[in-house]
Amino acid sequence: MERRTFLRQSAALAALPLLRTAPGTPSAPAATRAPLRVNGARLNGWLAKFDSIGRTPGGINRVAYSEADLAGRAFTLGLFREAGFTPRIDTAGNIFGRLEGTDRSLKPILIGSHVDSVTDGGNFDGPVGSFGAIEVARSLREHGVRLRHPLDVVVWSNEEGGTIGSKCAIGHITPADLDKVARSGKTIREGIGLVGGNVARLSEAVLKKGDVACYIELHIEQGGLLEKAGLQIGVVEGIVGLRWFEVTITGFANHAGTTPMDQRQDPMLAAAKFAVAVNETVRSVPGRTVATVGRMNVSPNTTNVIPGQVVLTVDLRDLDAAKVAHYTERFEQLGREIGAATRTTFAFTRTVDSDPAISDPQVMRWVDGAAEVLGFTRQRMPSGAGHDAQEIAHIAPMGMIFVPSVGGISHSPREFTKPEDVVNGADVLLNAAIAADRR
Numbered sequence: 001m002e003r004r005t006f007l008r009q010s011a012a013l014a015a016l017p018l019l020r021t022a023p024g025t026p027s028a029p030a031a032t033r034a035p036l037r038v039n040g041a042r043l044n045g046w047l048a049k050f051d052s053i054g055r056t057p058g059g060i061n062r063v064a065y066s067e068a069d070l071a072g073r074a075f076t077l078g079l080f081r082e083a084g085f086t087p088r089i090d091t092a093g094n095i096f097g098r099l100e101g102t103d104r105s106l107k108p109i110l111i112g113s114h115v116d117s118v119t120d121g122g123n124f125d126g127p128v129g130s131f132g133a134i135e136v137a138r139s140l141r142e143h144g145v146r147l148r149h150p151l152d153v154v155v156w157s158n159e160e161g162g163t164i165g166s167k168c169a170i171g172h173i174t175p176a177d178l179d180k181v182a183r184s185g186k187t188i189r190e191g192i193g194l195v196g197g198n199v200a201r202l203s204e205a206v207l208k209k210g211d212v213a214c215y216i217e218l219h220i221e222q223g224g225l226l227e228k229a230g231l232q233i234g235v236v237e238g239i240v241g242l243r244w245f246e247v248t249i250t251g252f253a254n255h256a257g258t259t260p261m262d263q264r265q266d267p268m269l270a271a272a273k274f275a276v277a278v279n280e281t282v283r284s285v286p287g288r289t290v291a292t293v294g295r296m297n298v299s300p301n302t303t304n305v306i307p308g309q310v311v312l313t314v315d316l317r318d319l320d321a322a323k324v325a326h327y328t329e330r331f332e333q334l335g336r337e338i339g340a341a342t343r344t345t346f347a348f349t350r351t352v353d354s355d356p357a358i359s360d361p362q363v364m365r366w367v368d369g370a371a372e373v374l375g376f377t378r379q380r381m382p383s384g385a386g387h388d389a390q391e392i393a394h395i396a397p398m399g400m401i402f403v404p405s406v407g408g409i410s411h412s413p414r415e416f417t418k419p420e421d422v423v424n425g426a427d428v429l430l431n432a433a434i435a436a437d438r439r
C-alpha cells in the first residue's frame, strides 16, 4: 500500500470514536473506539450447529429447495430473530434483516451471502458470509453503535444453482430460467414458492441502481492462494469473467488397422494437440488467466476405429475482459492451425459468457483499511469462482472479503476454514461496514 493511502485510511478510522451510541444503551461505552470486534465464539458456535443440517456420509447436502435447505433457512431465520431482527422474505425467496440507521434519507449498506450448498459440499461456502453478516449486525446493536445508513443483512436463495436469488434481485431472471429443474428435482419456479417467495410478483424483489449504498460479501477463498502466501485476508478485486466454448472437431472415421498413419484425418489427435496448445498458450504469458479443456466426447469412441468427431469444452477465465477476448482469438487461431495440420475442421460455439464483475475501488479501500487497523496480513486478488456479488455489482458498488480455505479445498466435505479466520473475516466485514457508513 502507498503511504498516502495508508495515512488516508488511518485518518478515516481515527474518526471512529465519533460513532454514535444509542441513548439508554446500558452496556455501551461513552465513545466506541475502533476497531470493533464481533463475538467470534458465538459466530463459530452457529457454524458448528449448522454443520448437522444436511450432513450426510458424502458431505453437506443443502441443495436449494431441498428439505435440508428449508431446514437451513429456518435455522438462519432463527439467528435473525435471536439477534433481535425481524427477517422478511422477498418474493424471490431471499431473506433480509435490517438494522435501522439514523438518517432516513440514506440507502442501505448491504452485507450477506448464501446458505445453500452444492451436492456433497462443505459447511463454510456461504454460511461464513451469511452468519458473519448476522453477527456483524448483532455486534453493532450490542455495542450500541448507530450507523447513519440502514444495514441490511441478506441471505440469497439458491446461489449454487446459478446465483438465482441475486439474479432475481437485479431483474436478470427469465421465464426460461424459472422452468429449469434445480438439483433438488424441483423447478426454480416451484422452489421459489417453497422457500416463501412468489414468482407471480418477482418484480417486487428487484433492486435498482441507487437502491443500495454498497454491497460487501464475506466468503471463503475456495482456493489455496491465501494459505500458500500465509496471509489472513483477501481483498477481492473482482470476480473473473467466464467464457465456455464447445469445440467440434470433425475428421473422418476409418479402420484403425488398414488406414496408414499418413492418410488419417484424426480429430482425437487434433483434440490432444489443441488441449496441449491451450495450456501452453496461457502459461507462456505471465498473468492469472486460466483455461481448461474439461470434457471430451469422442465418436464413435471405439478401440479399433479412428474417431470421426470429437466435441470438447474449454473453460476460460480472467478478471480482464480484454484478456478473455485475446485468448478467444488465440484459441480460434490454434483451431485453424491444428485443423490444417491434421486435415480436420474446428467449429467453436460459445455456450456461456459472463463478463468480469469488478470490485468498486472505494469498497476495496474500506475492506483494505479495515484489515489494516485490525493488523491482518492481506493481498488483493481476483475471485476465480462465481458469487452473488457478481450480480449485485450490476446495481451497486461491490466488494468482497476472502478468508483462507485450508488446503484450498471447497465444494467438498473436506472444505474447512479455521475458526480464527472466520472471526477475522467477520471483524473485517464489521469495520468495512463502519467505514462505508462514514463516507
Ligand SMILES: [Zn+2]
Residues within 6 Å of the ligand: 114, 125, 126, 159, 219, 387
Ligand atoms: Zn458461495
